[in-house]
Amino acid sequence: MSSKQDHNPLCVQVTYQHLKTSTFSLDVDLKLPNSGVSALFGPSGSGKTTLLRCIAGLEPNKQSSITLNGEIWQSGTKSIYSPAHKRPIGYVFQDANLFPHLSAKENLQFAIKRANSAQPIISYKDVIRLMNIEAILSQYPAQLSGGERQRVAMARALLIQPKLLLMDEPLSALDDALKQEILPYLEQLCRRTSIPIIYVSHSLDEVIRLADYMVVLDKGRAIEEGKTQSLLGKLGTSFSRYQDASVVVSGAVTRQEPKWGLSWISFDNQTIAFKQGDEKLGDLIRLRIQSKDVSLALSKQDNSSILNRLSVLIDDLERDPKDPSMIMVRLLAGTTTILAKITTLSAHNLRLEKGQTIIAQIKSVAVLS
Incomplete structure (x- = not known):
């Protein structure tokens, strides 16, 4: 994380009771990077959407604190609350x-009217090009496919010229x-805009493909967080025990x-086809390697x-811990x-131990970008 991100993160401190009659509560204290994509990941009912709505000011929750780049949107202690x-x-x-x-174009024009034109972050032409929607601007939502409607919705959200983009399982x-x-x-939206994005998903595939940073929520609490690649590679986390780790x-x-x-591709004096x-x-290419597609050998097998x-x-x-017949091995290639x-x-037969140099045989990889 850059020094800029460390100095001016998105600070989210939320304490929230959903309903007086409900047992669900949200209690998180996060400092998210102020650029790139931060994913909120977890099962249904873990609090992902509720947290997003608190950040957006869509939940009646004035006791929490939310700031972005030093700008206070909400503070229970200072009695500040921006609707x-x-x-x-x-x-x-x-x-x-x-x-x-409204047609697709008219939906976009509605967003432009709401935008802060004094400080444009992204231009209309760039948004149209990024989402590739020039050919459908005259059509109405009922005439569009689900994918086309979502692309128009993302374009509309960008044309508001936001300082933060929230995406709830799009x-x-x-x-x-x-x-x-x-x-x-x-993916282009996430990589090419300078606007920080908080992305909600319960799909690990989406998170791996899009997110630079991730927070795992469970029952209204943040149980794990960190840079995506680091978190995925740690043992003892929910990810290393995930079926498709x-x-x-x-x-x-x-x-x-x-x-x-x-x-x-080349990395750390190694290559992968x-x-x-x-x-x-x-x-620059990103490849996903599933743990089930990696086998181990004590030496290279030319045949x-x-x-x-x-x-x-x-x-x-x-x-x-759930299946003693299996073991996860964390390997370092550089x-x-x-x-x-x-x-x-297999680990017993190969007499595997920490610090040993071996061969990782990768059966297949998936291209992410």
Whole structure:
């Protein structure tokens, strides 16, 4: 995290009782980065949407404190409370929530009227280009697909010129095909705007793909938080015990072989091959590696079909408390973390121990960006 982020984070301290008759309460004290994407992750009912609504001023909760870059939006101790319409926030809901009687363009013009034109953060043309919605501006919400409606909704939220963008599970109402259609646009939005984003999701795939920082909520409490790549690679967390425990590896494309349909990224004096797409030499690529797709060997096997075989150091081992037949091994390829989920018997037979140098054989990878 940069010094700027450390000096001026988004500070969120919320103590909230949902209803007098409800047992649910929210009690968090967070300092989130003021750039990039911070994900609120957790199961349904953990408090993700309630926290987002408190930040936006949509919940009657005046005892909490919320500041962004030193600007106080809410303080129970100082009796300061900015209502929702005065907070410089863009909000993207699960449903696109567009005005049905207005065309896509008219929905955007409504946002422009609300914007602080004295301090434009992103231009109309840039938003149209980013969301690729030029061709559908004359259409009404009922004429658009679910993915198109969400892209217009995201464009509308950006054109308010917010200092903070809140996204409440924007893909949850879409089927898998539409999710895959809109994810690249969502990823561009997250990577190319300077506006900090708080993204709510219970999909680990979305969080891994989009978030730089994450907070895990459970029963209204923050039980884990940190940089996404760091948190995913730690043992003893909910992620290392997750069924699809994964890590993200980043590197620049340094080799391509069109004959074989493969590209390679380099990182920490290692290389990983993956299915070639439209990436170019020098492009930064992020790959997801699932722990179940990593096997371990004491030496390189030249007679193996597995292409990606990395020399790694065993940094830690943890037996699965819910399934003693399995063990998670934390590996270091230089400074990059890789997880391997193997049987406890295999670990015993290989006599694996902390500090040992072995070979990680990666069966498959998924390209994130």
